[in-house]
Amino acid sequence: MNAIRPAPRIVETANWIFRDGGKVLSVRSHGRDRFYLPGGKIDADETAIEALIREIREELGVMLIEKSIRPLGIHAGHGHNQPSGVIVRMQCFAARFTGTLTPSREIAEMRWLSQRDRHLMAPMGQKITAALFDI
Structure with missing residues (x-):
């Protein structure tokens, strides 16, 4: 007899993809081990x-x-540091901005990641940047 699995919980996010040449802007929150x-x-x-x-x-x-x-x-896909059964659905956008990029208190680090640095990103970030920019 097969057990019925609960439907996955979906977390909806909106994410900014900002590229400068071959690098993508990424951030790491305090207490996190990967860039997002x-x-x-x-x-x-x-x-x-x-x-x-x-x-x-x-x-x-x-x-x-x-x-x-x-x-x-x-x-x-499955989000980094998310419990089993949680799917993260990332709506990605490009946009121009005004102001000076300045990480807030919740952001431990802001970094421009290139193809060779991509392993520092959470898996979904790796997947998205590879799909969109072939890096």
């Missing part, structure tokens, strides 16, 4: 773009220019 694409969870009362703008302002102190935001795709 900047962004975060979409709250129940906001759109993906609203979440993206809020998260980037909170994490990096810059304001995304809303008119410049364009979708780069949706990627889903």
